[in-house]
Amino acid sequence: MTEPSRPPAPPAHPEPIVEVQRISISFPGIKALDEVSFRMFAGEVHSLMGENGAGKSTLIKALTGVYQADSGTILFAGTPVSFHGTAQAQDAGISTVYQEVNLLPNLTVAENIMLGREPRRWGAIDKRAMRARSREVLARLGLDIDPDSMLGTHSLAIQQLVSIARAIHIDAKVLILDEPTSSLDNDEVAELFRIIRSLKESGVAILFVSHFLDQVYEIADRLTVLRNGTLIGEYLTPDLLRIELVQKMIGKEVGTLEELEQRVRENEGADAGGTPFLRTRELGRKGSVAPVDLTIAEGEVVGFAGLLGSGRTEVARLLGGIDRSDAGRLELRGDPVRLRTPRQALAHRIAFSSENRRTEGIVDELSVRDNIILALQADRGWFRPIPRKRAEELAQSYIEALHIRPANPDAIVRNLSGGNQQKVLLARWLAVAPRLLILDEPTRGIDIGAKAEIQKLVISLAENGMSVVFISGELEEVLRLSHRIVVMRDRRMIADLDNDALTIDSLLALIADGDAEEDLEETA
Ligand SMILES: Nc1ncnc2c1ncn2[C@@H]1O[C@H](COP(=O)(O)OP(=O)(O)OP(=O)(O)O)[C@@H](O)[C@H]1O
Ligand SMILES: [Mg+2]
Numbered sequence: 001m002t003e004p005s006r007p008p009a010p011p012a013h014p015e016p017i018v019e020v021q022r023i024s025i026s027f028p029g030i031k032a033l034d035e036v037s038f039r040m041f042a043g044e045v046h047s048l049m050g051e052n053g054a055g056k057s058t059l060i061k062a063l064t065g066v067y068q069a070d071s072g073t074i075l076f077a078g079t080p081v082s083f084h085g086t087a088q089a090q091d092a093g094i095s096t097v098y099q100e101v102n103l104l105p106n107l108t109v110a111e112n113i114m115l116g117r118e119p120r121r122w123g124a125i126d127k128r129a130m131r132a133r134s135r136e137v138l139a140r141l142g143l144d145i146d147p148d149s150m151l152g153t154h155s156l157a158i159q160q161l162v163s164i165a166r167a168i169h170i171d172a173k174v175l176i177l178d179e180p181t182s183s184l185d186n187d188e189v190a191e192l193f194r195i196i197r198s199l200k201e202s203g204v205a206i207l208f209v210s211h212f213l214d215q216v217y218e219i220a221d222r223l224t225v226l227r228n229g230t231l232i233g234e235y236l237t238p239d240l241l242r243i244e245l246v247q248k249m250i251g252k253e254v255g256t257l258e259e260l261e262q263r264v265r266e267n268e269g270a271d272a273g274g275t276p277f278l279r280t281r282e283l284g285r286k287g288s289v290a291p292v293d294l295t296i297a298e299g300e301v302v303g304f305a306g307l308l309g310s311g312r313t314e315v316a317r318l319l320g321g322i323d324r325s326d327a328g329r330l331e332l333r334g335d336p337v338r339l340r341t342p343r344q345a346l347a348h349r350i351a352f353s354s355e356n357r358r359t360e361g362i363v364d365e366l367s368v369r370d371n372i373i374l375a376l377q378a379d380r381g382w383f384r385p386i387p388r389k390r391a392e393e394l395a396q397s398y399i400e401a402l403h404i405r406p407a408n409p410d411a412i413v414r415n416l417s418g419g420n421q422q423k424v425l426l427a428r429w430l431a432v433a434p435r436l437l438i439l440d441e442p443t444r445g446i447d448i449g450a451k452a453e454i455q456k457l458v459i460s461l462a463e464n465g466m467s468v469v470f471i472s473g474e475l476e477e478v479l480r481l482s483h484r485i486v487v488m489r490d491r492r493m494i495a496d497l498d499n500d501a502l503t504i505d506s507l508l509a510l511i512a513d514g515d516a517e518e519d520l521e522e523t524a
Helices: 056-063 088-091 110-113 127-141 156-169 187-202 213-219 243-248 256-266 312-319 342-347 368-380 388-399 420-431 448-463 475-481 505-512 516-524
Strands: 018-027 032-038 045-049 069-076 092-097 174-178 205-209 222-227 230-236 276-286 289-296 299-303 327-332 335-337 350-353 434-441 468-473 484-489 493-498
Touching: 032 069, 045 213, 045 243, 045 276, 088 092, 092 156, 092 289, 092 388, 092 475, 110 127, 127 156, 127 289, 156 174, 156 187, 187 205, 187 213, 213 243, 213 327, 222 243, 222 420, 230 243, 243 448, 256 299, 289 368, 289 493, 299 312, 299 448, 299 475, 299 505, 312 350, 312 434, 312 484, 342 388, 342 475, 350 420, 368 388, 368 420, 388 420, 420 448, 434 505, 448 468, 448 475, 468 475, 475 505, 484 505
Parallel strands: 032 230, 045 205, 045 222, 092 174, 174 205, 299 468, 299 484, 350 434, 434 468
Antiparallel strands: 018 032, 018 069, 222 230, 276 289, 276 327, 327 335, 484 493
């Protein structure tokens, strides 16, 4: 085990507001935290860093009373505390926004912000006060949405910001954000950071978990690194180089991403002459996405780039049979087909992995094995159960290929860390051996090591003839993996370009505004 390095000097406020001392938590078969210490200071942003499954969320849950520690002490403002449940932690001034949005889609925005703390008048909920206060909090966040609208009608990003609104409504002394940015676009992240800075200035201590190193280096004053449930060390951000941080997180030298890029360059993918695997002609859906003409060759990786809400997911949903098109047509290997349901798409070997793993993906209560074989089973029909032995083999092979942790097919998926849940979902779609795999944000919430694994996998699948639609808000990743890039803006396809002609900057310009499009056409 690595000896934790000596913590650097505390900032201006010498007394930590939160101090976790040598805390341990075990789950059956796994020590999630092993004598981990951690501290937070008022007016400081502290990032908890570590790979998927390192113990970040577990530490947060110990701090907020979701889990009881097996041993160790938690001090809050110098006093030992032991919260039972988040409500107690919240009353003490510790607010948390969890990794997965866990609000109620069928209640209004205002009701979600105030839930459990509704203003009352003569015993009844005071709806007017509730609306007014919600407006105030939303305005503070610069969020222009109707407090009376149903939460479920908003995008995932907005829902995430509403849960932050809920947290700051309580006037927290400590604000914990567990991967709050994984579903936000660049503008929304900038907005969130503005809010974090202003909370920080007013003396709030903020715990920020993210797998995006750029964001961490932009916002965090202090870093604590965990690996496999143990403390590696606490550092002031400017003192730790990125490469050092990554090495501390994964405990070994980093494999090079350049190797990956080389492989994509060598694999030309598309054999330009033949019939493409998929072709759309003016395929569209009213109110959702304007007609698109698109081809995807066998073994080709087509990246979709665009802002959240630009239509990239909408096109993917048409291709995956999730939404029905109401204009144009779709051909597979030259034959017209209609995809009315995901099941029909699957029958044509088209698999769609949703960006929304909570509501359209993972089944919490099922084991890793049952989650992995779910799509395959649905495809076979429920009356022909997959033989137990076959299911076992499948699960084992994907657990190995994707490094799913814990490596136990019987583990209940709810208990897996967020990134590992994402890997299980990916395994489910790989198990149906698709000809076209549509991946909507497959690496969101996934640590840097696992991300490289998934990217490698996509490349080798394409090398073996599978076509891939790859959607991601991270342009580096889209550029690294794709042969061609389709750019979406305002729900229409505005460009379909060879990757060779593109750089991050030119792609960004295309996504952002129309003029750059012409600039690029000139240079391409
Ligand atoms: N309720 C639980 N029951 C069993 N095991 C659990 C439970 N909660 C967490 N674990 C295990 O504890 C370990 C730490 O998980 P944790 O969720 O804290 O990771 P994390 O650092 O937040 O990862 P990620 O970046 O993927 O979110 C993992 O191996 C996970 O499977
Ligand atoms: Mg987590």
